[in-house]
Amino acid sequence: MKTSEKILKVAADEFARIGYDGLSMNSLVEKLEINKATVYYHFKDKKALYKEVIKHEMKKNNDNVKTIFKENKDPENLFKSYINAHILSIKKNPNIVQIALREIANFGADVDEEIIPYIEEDINFLKLVLDDLNLKEKYKQMNLFSIFSLIQGTIKTFYAIQMSDLPIGLEEGLKKDSEKSLNHIAEFISNILLDAIVEK
Amino acid sequence: MKTSEKILKVAADEFARIGYDGLSMNSLVEKLEINKATVYYHFKDKKALYKEVIKHEMKKNNDNVKTIFKENKDPENLFKSYINAHILSIKKNPNIVQIALREIANFGADVDEEIIPYIEEDINFLKLVLDDLNLKEKYKQMNLFSIFSLIQGTIKTFYAIQMSDLPIGLEEGLKKDSEKSLNHIAEFISNILLDAIVEK
DNA sequence: GTCTATAATGTGATAGAC
DNA sequence: GTCTATCACATTATAGAC
Structure with missing residues (x-):
């Protein structure tokens, strides 16, 4: 599974669970066990990731x-x-x-x-x-x-x-x-x- | 109108508009035109205010x-x-x-x-x-x-x-x-x- | 009861090495 | 593509003067 797909999957679970403002990029990457900068390599910003989700x-x-x-x-x-x-x-x-x-x-x-x-x-x-x-x-x-x-x-x-x-x-x-x-x-x-x- | 009622009213509008995590105490007191510490005098913390709302x-x-x-x-x-x-x-x-x-x-x-x-x-x-x-x-x-x-x-x-x-x-x-x-x-x-x- | 000032931490985001 | 390190700023919350 590609990294961008992993991000999308975990982000979907977390956004569903606690909402856009409830989820921080820090706790997202903690769950993903990847670096925050990697998320920003794949997605422009938090909003773009959310809209993609x-x-x-x-x-x-x-x-x-x-x-x-x-x-x-x-x-x-x-x-x-x-x-x-x-x-x-x-x-x-x-x-x-x-x-x-x-x-x-x-x-x-x-x-x-x-x-x-x-x-x-x-x-x-x-x-x-x-x-x-x-x-x-x-x-x-x-x-x-x-x-x-x-x-x-x-x-x-x-x-x-x-x-x-x-x-x-x-x-x-x-x-x-x-x-x-x-x-x-x-x-x-x-x-x-x-x-x-x-x-x- | 008592201050605590004013806070409750504006907080209700704002929490309804953008949700719990979406609203910051800073922007709340800006709308209220009162000091942040005043809100904390009337309500224990953000969660207590939200639950009260x-x-x-x-x-x-x-x-x-x-x-x-x-x-x-x-x-x-x-x-x-x-x-x-x-x-x-x-x-x-x-x-x-x-x-x-x-x-x-x-x-x-x-x-x-x-x-x-x-x-x-x-x-x-x-x-x-x-x-x-x-x-x-x-x-x-x-x-x-x-x-x-x-x-x-x-x-x-x-x-x-x-x-x-x-x-x-x-x-x-x-x-x-x-x-x-x-x-x-x-x-x-x-x-x-x-x-x-x-x-x- | 309301304020100023500030602490302590978390936030979204990025530059630059590898 | 992924990382470390860091920035600039926003966040919740409180101590203490008035």
Whole structure:
């Protein structure tokens, strides 16, 4: 593995864990067991490294979603498959949850233009999936971004709080169980949304 | 207004804007136009100030929700009233969105035990509201925390991205319009949830 | 309660040897 | 490409005068 890849990997873990301002270059290179000047040889500055991490994490997420979500299915299972694609992507790469939540909290201040297409592509997938469903009349003109926020916001909020030490969400033995929590929230969202918007 | 209140107010705005690590005590006292040692007279250290801000913001949120949500209504309007209570609370105090999102991203590392009751009370309100509704059989044993995450995660994600410069969510003239965005997402969530879980 | 002054340490970043 | 050594400055925090 190339040094620049190692840096990117550890930086992603650490930025996800404690955020941009929380991570110092000193503690980063300590974890990496390389010299600080080496990081600055590979990346212009801390901000550039961070933006590279965001881009990389968003791309991985996008790739994961695309890979999983491609089989031919009936409309309702295609919808479930769309939700599950995001769930599986988080299982492969949980960093995306914390990084995305912080960037949202930050009003996207460090989100490069380059990553917008990844988000747009995801929203377009969602549109395709919804178009296949037999929607109730009132949901035919639905604001796509609302439902996108519902899916993303619900999954990330639920997952992060389940992974936390906070004594909240203890009811069903999901606490601190990443796998079970993600499976649970996927099914919950799929049920709620299909029950709400599909004409039966 | 007492000095300690002024400090708490400006600190809340600044922590919401750029986060705990992003804000330095130097820039805080610059904004406050007071001396740094004065802050340390009123608060033990930076962490104590931050925890006080979180507690204060969560309490305000809790108070807002309680105040608004107390009228007698039919079950469906009571549910809408529950959602709107959170929306109105954000309108009064938008800081809660960014602070909560960062704390969630942080797996609640700086969330004191003292604020847990505020969250529990909110979840209990939700339980009361849901109990009044004529729920479909499959939703009678629903995990409360899932629906709580859906409401909180959706509102905060939608709002924050609408307030951001990111060219996402441009469709309906809601972009950067706090009032309209919050009203929109409140109605969206109310419709989705009532359509999904209530027996018609 | 608020200030000045300062301590002690950490920070992002770079020049230059190898 | 990676290192040592170092710079200039920002950081949290406090002692002590008023």
